[in-house]
Every structure is written in C-alpha cells, then in structure tokens.
Amino acid sequence: MVTIKDVAAEAGVAISTVSKVLNGYDGVSPLTKEKVNSAVTRLGFTPNLVAAALSSKRSKRIALLLKLVVNNASMDEINMRYLFGAISSAMDNRLDAVTVFHETVRDMDEEALTAYLKSQSIEGVIIFGLNRDDSVLLKLIDSEAFKIVVVDSVITNRSTSSVAIDYASAQYDVIMRTFENIEGNRILYIAGKDSSYSTALKLEGLGRIEDEMKTKAKVVYGDYSELAARELTFKYAGKSDVIACGSDLMAIGAMRALMELDIFKPVCGFGGIKLMAYAGKQMNTVRQDFEALAREAVKRVRELLEGAEGASYTIGYDLVRVKYRDVLI
Structure with a gap:
C-alpha cells in the first residue's frame, strides 16, 4: 500500500509538503506542487479522505x-x-x-x-x-x-x-402601508429589546414617519414577547390609530388583545413567520428570508x-x- 511517506520520497520533498499540497494550502511553489502531483499519479496514491476531512485544515x-x-x-x-x-x-x-x-x-x-x-x-x-x-x-x-x-x-x-x-426602510414601508385608507396619525410602536441592533435601525424608520406625518409615536418595549405586547396593547391602544410591532409575535399579542377588547385597529408586524397566519386577522408584515x-x-x-x-x-x-x-x- 502506497503511503504519504512514499509520495514524499518519490517527489523529493518533506511529508509535510505533500500534506500541504493534498490539502490545498497556500505557500507551496507551482514547481513543488507539480512534483507532488506527478508522484501521486505515478505511484497511484489515494489519500485517506476521512483523515483529510479531520486534518488540520x-x-x-x-x-x-x-x-x-x-x-x-x-x-x-x-x-x-x-x-x-x-x-x-x-x-x-x-x-x-x-x-x-x-x-x-x-x-x-x-x-x-x-x-x-x-x-x-x-x-x-x-x-x-x-x-x-x-x-x-x-x-x-x-x-x-x-x-x-x-x-x-x-x-x-x-x-x-x-x-x-435594510431595517429602517422596511419598518418605514410596512407602517406606511398599514396607514393606507386610515384616518389619523397616532402610532403605538411596540419595540423589541432596547439592546437590539435591529431595534435601533427600526426606530430610525419610525423617526422618518414621525417627521413626514408630523406626529410623535408612543414607543414602548415588549421584549419580543407576545404576552408583553398584549398587556401593552390593553394599556395604550385607546390612544392610537395604528399599532406597529417590531416582531410578528408581538403583533399577534397586540391583535389578540384588540380582539378581546372588541375593537379594530390595524396592526403590523415584522419577520414574516408562519404563526402570523393563525393570528385571527390578517396583518401587514415584513417578510425576512x-x-x-x-x-x-x-x-x-x-x-x-x-x-x-x-x-x-x-x-x-x-x-x-x-x-x-x-x-x-
């Protein structure tokens, strides 16, 4: 059985050099690669593919x-x-x-x-x-x-x-679509985590809407929790025309709360998860792939x-x- 040691001797190089060539490492000259590959062909050497997969590459x-x-x-x-x-x-x-x-x-x-x-x-x-x-x-x-x-x-x-x-643009787009055919400009925005990078970017999109619609959104944090969003909706929904949520799960919580209150306000989410189909009412959302x-x-x-x-x-x-x-x- 031909071994890597035999290939190294045939090519006139070190065993480590043969290993580098077989595993595709940089730092080996074209001439040396040619010597090693020629030796492999002449000797009919077949590398151990399992060992190669577990090698130091x-x-x-x-x-x-x-x-x-x-x-x-x-x-x-x-x-x-x-x-x-x-x-x-x-x-x-x-x-x-x-x-x-x-x-x-x-x-x-x-x-x-x-x-x-x-x-x-x-x-x-x-x-x-x-x-x-x-x-x-x-x-x-x-x-x-x-x-x-x-x-x-x-x-x-x-x-x-x-x-x-583009979180800022996506948040802007979904809220503006939710305001279509809606009178008023009051927004309850249920954000995710204050420490989340995506939350900060979504709030930039919300800020653009505030400037354009000359309004000031009520921003609260729901920690991506359906239960928290439900409770926040009970508390603040009465002073809003649209409820925008930083995640679909929070949008589901908000919509369920509105259904319990027996009032209608448009709600939008963010994410595009399948659970949105079971919310009871259709909502706009941003579908992320x-x-x-x-x-x-x-x-x-x-x-x-x-x-x-x-x-x-x-x-x-x-x-x-x-x-x-x-x-x-």
Whole structure:
C-alpha cells in the first residue's frame, strides 16, 4: 500500500509538503506542487479522505452561534430556518459547519471563548442575534482572532462582515402601508429589546414617519414577547390609530388583545413567520428570508477566510400579509 511517506520520497520533498499540497494550502511553489502531483499519479496514491476531512485544515471549519429562546415558537422557526440555510450553504461551499449555542458559552470571558473555539479547530464564526449588551462577543469581534459575520447587525472591521436587511426602510414601508385608507396619525410602536441592533435601525424608520406625518409615536418595549405586547396593547391602544410591532409575535399579542377588547385597529408586524397566519386577522408584515440571510452569511465568511476584508451586505425583503392557506402543508 502506497503511503504519504512514499509520495514524499518519490517527489523529493518533506511529508509535510505533500500534506500541504493534498490539502490545498497556500505557500507551496507551482514547481513543488507539480512534483507532488506527478508522484501521486505515478505511484497511484489515494489519500485517506476521512483523515483529510479531520486534518488540520482549520480554515474550512465555521461555527454557527445561535441563541436559544425558551417557550418562543417564533424563535424556534427562525433558528431552524437559519440553520437550514447555513448548513446547506456550508455544504455547497465545502465548509464544515458546527452549531454552538450562546447559552453554552455565555459564562466564558473572551479568552476562554477564544480558546474554546480554537480547540474545535474553528476559524470562522457566524453570529446570529447579536445585541449591544453581548460584551464578550463584541470583544471577540474587536480582537479579530476569527473571521466573523454578524447577521442582523451592522458591525464591520477588517475581519468582520455584516449581513442584514435594510431595517429602517422596511419598518418605514410596512407602517406606511398599514396607514393606507386610515384616518389619523397616532402610532403605538411596540419595540423589541432596547439592546437590539435591529431595534435601533427600526426606530430610525419610525423617526422618518414621525417627521413626514408630523406626529410623535408612543414607543414602548415588549421584549419580543407576545404576552408583553398584549398587556401593552390593553394599556395604550385607546390612544392610537395604528399599532406597529417590531416582531410578528408581538403583533399577534397586540391583535389578540384588540380582539378581546372588541375593537379594530390595524396592526403590523415584522419577520414574516408562519404563526402570523393563525393570528385571527390578517396583518401587514415584513417578510425576512432567514434562509437567504444565513446562506449569504456563509458565503461572506468563506470570502473572509479566503482573504477578503470585512464589509456590510444587504439583502431584500417583502411586504406581505401571511394567509392561512399559504402555510397549509
């Protein structure tokens, strides 16, 4: 049986050089590559593909860092769509993707998290759901120890890219559509988390509407909770003409509260999740293609691993009304 040692002797190079050529590393001259490949052909050497997959070619392994949210069906759907898009794209891009949940590493400091990721042979990280209070992750980004893509944030540096929709424009568009054929200009805006990067961008879109409609929205925070949005609607709905929510789950809570109050006010959400079809009444929402976001993130982290510098990338969105028949299987 021909071994890598035999190939090295035939080519007149070190075993490590043969390994570099077989695994596609840079830093090997064209002449040396030709010698090794010729030796492989002459000897009929077949590399151990399993061993190659487990080799030290660490630049091909990425981590998908997600946050678990207990008792939140909408986040279950979103995370599954993220995972499906990322894993399928990783396969297409010949990357090895492993899933890391934020809850398993949240007690680590930057040094411990860096050591943990490197122990898993990870050189690229895709972070989903980054918030401004995720101090360790922000330090990890600043360190540039890994090639990173943040999804739904706008942070960039030489080693970090961002992938998101245009949140400000999307929020503006969906609220303006909801105001069609509606008299009045009073807005109850139920935002997500104050620490969320996407919330800040959505509020920029709301600010544009306030300027154009010469109004001042009532902004409250529902923490992406259906229950919280329901209670806030009970409290503030009477002084609004339209209720805009920073997530679909909160829009469902707001609509359910209005139905209990037996009053009608238009409500809009954000996200485009399937649960919107079961809200009782149709609502406008921004449909985000979570699978496409994840696929784009994998593409961009691959480019970073290949030497590209970090940049900001934006993908499109749609304004929709999620209908029950559209989600039937």
